Amino acid sequence: MQSNLVDFIQVLRSHDIRVSPAETLDAVGVTTTLGYSDRNLLRDGLAMTLAKTPTEEVIFLDCFDRFFQQDLADFSSSEMPSDQDENKDLDSTGNTAAPTEDFSDSQLSALELASENNPSLESLLQTPLMQNLLNNNRSELTLAINAAAQRVDLQKIQMFTQKGQFTRRILDAMGEEQVRNAVIELERAESPALPVLQRYRDILRQQVRDYVEREYLLHAEGKTQQFMDDILSKTRLNNIEHIYLHKVHELIRKMAKKLASRHSHKRKRLKRGQLNMAKTLRKGIPNDGVMFNTFWRQVKKEKPQILAVCDVSGSVAAYSKFLLLFLYSLQDILPKVRSFAFSSHLGEVSTYFDDYPVEKAIELVNWKYGGATDYGNSLMDFSKLALDDINSNTTVIILGDARNNNGDPKLEILQSIFQRARQVIWLNPESRRAWGSGDSEMLRYQSACHFSAECNNLKQLERIVDQLLKSTR
Amino acid sequence: MHTQHFPQLESVELIEQGFESFGYICSRKIATAVFLAFQLRKPILIEGPPGVGKTELAKTIALLLDTPLIRLQCYEGLDEAKALYEWKYGKQLLYTQVLKEKLGDLLQGATGLAESVAKLHQFGDIFYSEEFLEPRPLLKAMQQEKGAILLIDEVDKSDYEFESLLLEILSDYQISIPEIGTVKARTTPMVFLTSNNTRDISDALKRRCLHLYIPFPTVELEERIIRSRVPDANEQLRHQLVEFVHSLRQLDLKKAPAISETIDWARSLVLLHANQLEEELVRSTLNVLLKYEEDIEATDSELRSLLSTSSSDTRTG
Numbered sequence: 026m027q028s029n030l031v032d033f034i035q036v037l038r039s040h041d042i043r044v045s046p047a048e049t050l051d052a053v054g055v056t057t058t059l060g061y062s063d064r065n066l067l068r069d070g071l072a073m074t075l076a077k078t079p080t081e082e083v084i085f086l087d088c089f090d091r092f093f094q095q096d097l098a099d100f101s102s103s104e105m106p107s108d109q110d111e112n113k114d115l116d117s118t119g120n121t122a123a124p125t126e127d128f129s130d131s132q133l134s135a136l137e138l139a140s141e142n143n144p145s146l147e148s149l150l151q152t153p154l155m156q157n158l159l160n161n162n163r164s165e166l167t168l169a170i171n172a173a174a175q176r177v178d179l180q181k182i183q184m185f186t187q188k189g190q191f192t193r194r195i196l197d198a199m200g201e202e203q204v205r206n207a208v209i210e211l212e213r214a215e216s217p218a219l220p221v222l223q224r225y226r227d228i229l230r231q232q233v234r235d236y237v238e239r240e241y242l243l244h245a246e247g248k249t250q251q252f253m254d255d256i257l258s259k260t261r262l263n264n265i266e267h268i269y270l271h272k273v274h275e276l277i278r279k280m281a282k283k284l285a286s287r288h289s290h291k292r293k294r295l296k297r298g299q300l301n302m303a304k305t306l307r308k309g310i311p312n313d314g315v316m317f318n319t320f321w322r323q324v325k326k327e328k329p330q331i332l333a334v335c336d337v338s339g340s341v342a343a344y345s346k347f348l349l350l351f352l353y354s355l356q357d358i359l360p361k362v363r364s365f366a367f368s369s370h371l372g373e374v375s376t377y378f379d380d381y382p383v384e385k386a387i388e389l390v391n392w393k394y395g396g397a398t399d400y401g402n403s404l405m406d407f408s409k410l411a412l413d414d415i416n417s418n419t420t421v422i423i424l425g426d427a428r429n430n431n432g433d434p435k436l437e438i439l440q441s442i443f444q445r446a447r448q449v450i451w452l453n454p455e456s457r458r459a460w461g462s463g464d465s466e467m468l469r470y471q472s473a474c475h476f477s478a479e480c481n482n483l484k485q486l487e488r489i490v491d492q493l494l495k496s497t498r
Numbered sequence: 499m500h501t502q503h504f505p506q507l508e509s510v511e512l513i514e515q516g517f518e519s520f521g522y523i524c525s526r527k528i529a530t531a532v533f534l535a536f537q538l539r540k541p542i543l544i545e546g547p548p549g550v551g552k553t554e555l556a557k558t559i560a561l562l563l564d565t566p567l568i569r570l571q572c573y574e575g576l577d578e579a580k581a582l583y584e585w586k587y588g589k590q591l592l593y594t595q596v597l598k599e600k601l602g603d604l605l606q607g608a609t610g611l612a613e614s615v616a617k618l619h620q621f622g623d624i625f626y627s628e629e630f631l632e633p634r635p636l637l638k639a640m641q642q643e644k645g646a647i648l649l650i651d652e653v654d655k656s657d658y659e660f661e662s663l664l665l666e667i668l669s670d671y672q673i674s675i676p677e678i679g680t681v682k683a684r685t686t687p688m689v690f691l692t693s694n695n696t697r698d699i700s701d702a703l704k705r706r707c708l709h710l711y712i713p714f715p716t717v718e719l720e721e722r723i724i725r726s727r728v729p730d731a732n733e734q735l736r737h738q739l740v741e742f743v744h745s746l747r748q749l750d751l752k753k754a755p756a757i758s759e760t761i762d763w764a765r766s767l768v769l770l771h772a773n774q775l776e777e778e779l780v781r782s783t784l785n786v787l788l789k790y791e792e793d794i795e796a797t798d799s800e801l802r803s804l805l806s807t808s809s810s811d812t813r814t815g
Binding site: 043045047048051054055058059065066069070072073074076077078079082299302303306314322 | 510526527530531533534537538540542545577579585587590591594598701704705708709710711
């Protein structure tokens, strides 16, 4: 049962619940204290050690039901009500109710009759598989399916497309081929026993299919989701289809939240605290114990401020949607983020982000500020709006391709921002090779940035923002 | 360090009964958490909306086990000087004065500076010693001979740094004092942390605790709570008021009424000699349940429909 618990924890991990080895040990402690007799008690106990937020608890309960429903069925199949549902087919041929018993007897005799002059069918009926089916030996059958699944490594199932393949492999491993051949043979002979055998074959197939489905939900669903997340975060932002937009939104939110919670505690504030008596005493020793200077326990706190400027012109339209999406999520989570958008002129959009839901806000920003790019003009607007607020705690992030339609880049404005701010970061969706080509002013702007980087997928974005937040400590 | 044995915590059922005798009606899950915390010697992190009895749980256990309850209320800016220990500076100052006066006698016979310093080193250094240590709640809990219930209330209000401070205590039940060394708990205390989820607690802290989420209770459980806390309320009133509170929780309110508010309301209704809910009565006592003016206004307009559903439930139930 201990290995069962470890399996269960694997399942939880694949569903995005982080379980550390220490928590695994705790869970083992819980199971030894509580025992396995009371299912609800065990569930509550495990939930306390393994699920650490209400959302995780919901996932946990779901996984617990799926996982242990089946495992308990191994031990006491007939008591489980859900089990009975699944085995309805079996029950109808089973020996539980009297009328069906006669029926199954007559079926049996039909099969036996057919097998009398058919040696291959007779040997088939003697196989453990057929014996289990005929005698409705459910627990034996479940065990056989389990064993077969183990042989074909069902736990490695990853995609839903593999379900059919695995079902077939398990059936083969159980020796279903023999049954299949026998059905064909009976068909040819037009034997009256045909429907009976067909029925048993269908029952078997259904059982295996259900089993695979369950295992897929347990082991693969989470992985598939993770797989999709990985793929999405590595795809270039402008290639992501519209239908994935909401999915990406979720991803960005998750990312922004992760970043924010990792760094938010580093926000600090300067505060004159209590008298630091120990230090005051110590520093008084040279003055013959006269406490000449007082020392205070200081709590250093500083609040980083982020100003984000985003290009929404046509040339970067596909990217800007995601950049704005990211800004929106970031502003939601981090305090003191001011957002600006520009193409030919620039304006503050923080209020849109505060007031409207994300889709509406992005649409409004695009509508209001979209157009042809003029970096010079926009930088002037920016300095008018925000230059006075830029101090040594400020980080300025600029998102844009630096393609200025051959206008005046007004580099001196960026330089004055560069001198005042703690950090100026330029994120360019174009690849580094294209910087400086054509009307791109990137190389010149780069000289007035603390950090400039290529940024065209979510992975890069995450890494950069992480760096940024680290340095704003 | 040894561990106290409590027969009251032998099984989940016993805990439930014990709590009930002190008027704390709890769900099976809560009792299980307490049982596990005691068996596995782990702290419990209790989360949930305000007023569902998180703090009350720790208090009840202290009553049940008849052990001292040591409470540390967390707030922004709470530091080790207020949570762990503080030196008695006044006494330390006096000590240095006394030492200065006695120094002549102590160093008698010593010639030369080197010999004096050597002699000085022979005396035990009690400037930083347990005698000058002023224990704060966390250290106090470690020092209790017969164990204690340590309640670290609203841990989410404290700073992030403070959480790290707790880690040593929660996993090893010990405190490191740089000047003295490590102080181990004489008897393992039972530790309860509560959080209102105003911010995320770090994974490191969560990992060390059992996690218990207390939601708003079910109708049935809340009725049992009211029965035990406000025995004067008759059955009809009890049922009606609990139903009413439950329907209030379905509304989009700034602050949904919690168990503590239900109890307060039940008490005030009993004081007003109410036998059943009447619209006028509810309207005039709504401020006991709801703590925001806008919530009261929002409810006021829907009062009639809310009341009719809760009374129809009575008839069918």
